[in-house]
Amino acid sequence: MATTFTLHGMRLSTCTRRVALIAKERNIPYVLNAIDIAKGEQKKESYKEHQPFGQVPYITVRSFPSLPSLP
Ligand SMILES: N[C@@H](CCC(=O)N[C@@H](CS)C(=O)NCC(=O)O)C(=O)O
Secondary structure: OOOOEEEEEOOOOHHHHHHHHHHHHOOOOEEEEEOOHHHOHHHOHHHHOOOOOOOOOEEEEOOOOOOOOOO
16 A cells, blocks of 8 residues: 555654554554654744644645545
8 A cells, every 4th residue: 555644743752653553553554754852843934834833743645545444
């Protein structure tokens, strides 16, 4: 399955992991764009153009596959 979205976040952040967990559960492939919140990368104006609160994560979607229904 082709990559469907980009997860902009930090691997150690629970908020980022929550999204990654759901993607893994649903077998939705994605790529991680690593944002270092310790360096304040989430507060840069270029980042806040996408996530105005200056927090991780956010996603950019390419295309979502049709998914089977949840049990
Ligand atoms: N409502 C947001 C909250 C996101 C959030 O609190 N992210 C934290 C990391 S878990 C963050 O970006 N902290 C750094 C900051 O606020 O500058 C969500 O649930 O995703």
